[in-house]
Amino acid sequence: MPHVSSLALLLSASLFGRQNSLANLNLPLSEQEWRNLFNSSRDQAVTALIYDAILLLPPNLRPPRSVLFHFLSFSQTVEQDNRIRETALSDFASLIQTSLSLPANVVKGSSLSRRYPLPLHRECGDNDLFSGNDTLSIADFFQSKGLFVDRKDPRHISFSFNNVSFECHNYLLYHNDDPLWLFSPHHDNVCYLPSWQEAFFIAKHIEHHAVFFHNPVRLRDLVDWAVLLSSPDFDYNAFADIKKGSDVDVFADMMSLYCEALFGIQLAGNLCRQLPKGLNAADFEPIFMRCPQRHPLAVVRVARRSGKYIRFWRQYKLIYGVSMFRRFYFSNLRVAITQSTR
Secondary structure (H helix, E strand, O other): OOOHHHHHHHHHHHHHOOHHHHHHOOOOOOHHHHHHHHHHHHHOOOHHHHHHHHOOOOHHHOOOHHHHHHHHHHHHHHHHHHHHHHHHHHHHHHHHHHHHOOOEEEEOHHHHHOOOOOHHHOOOOOEEEEOHHHHHHHHHHHHHOOOOOEOOOOOEEEEEEOOEEEEEEOOOOOOOOOOOOOOEEEEOOEEEOOHHHHHHHHHHHHHHHHHOOOOOOOHHHHHHHHHHHOOOOOOHHHHHHHHOOOOOHHHHHHHHHHHHHHHOOOOOOOOOOOOOOOOOHHHHHHHHHOOOOOOOOHHHHHHHHHHHHHHOHHHHHHHHOOOHHHHHHHOOHHHHHHHHOO
């Protein structure tokens, strides 16, 4: 994938303290090369994080001023968007505590960004929360306040609060097979999952979108994963127990090994992970990161997907224990038909 390795070298320096990785970047870059890198950083949702890495470079190796301005301007936008989102989350948490005596169980965005050196530089979208059996109460409450609450998705409700999108989930996983989530308070009525449970959910989320929706795993997903598994409080043994036998058991270890090679680091559980014979960490990129843009014709999407399943038949069988034709088309036939008609 174009520029991913260069972006990874920069991120390795700024996020994982591996400044020596910059020696492999072949600096200085031309103005056009920096522009291409900027565009790729936007595609991979890591622009502000790359800007942090650029500031580690000697002035003579940094981008030209015109390109540096693009990095700076975009990073400031990310910061401002995150401040607005965090303020809305704080107001939301306070409101449901006061009015409904409910906690704000936050997943993804803010929960992951707090583990970054500069939390405001992780690009986030909406605020995702787990509300379980209290979802209906939250929906009714905000609807009574005059907000439009979208209830169409059985997995979650969605609405805009303080001009920020929120999703409150009935369940987090995709087949309503959630474990008992162990949220604990962090600050101001905001609660987070323990790191090992968060990793299980994140692995499920990344894998589902990559396999079912055919969305490529982006560099931001890999950075999230590496930051999470590098956290001092990460319990790999607990994580290994919860993922054992699940559809992300091998996938999660494969992603970890790929991150280690990409960023030049060691993650929690490094000595415990072992992929099935015949499967390599390098297989992660062509299988999960190289996905064409969604084609408008269902027949083309099916042909592309089927071709990939045939090409990587052996690897998929090692990852999931069954062929992808059985896993995707047989197990998800009803949903697949629904998606193909959209």
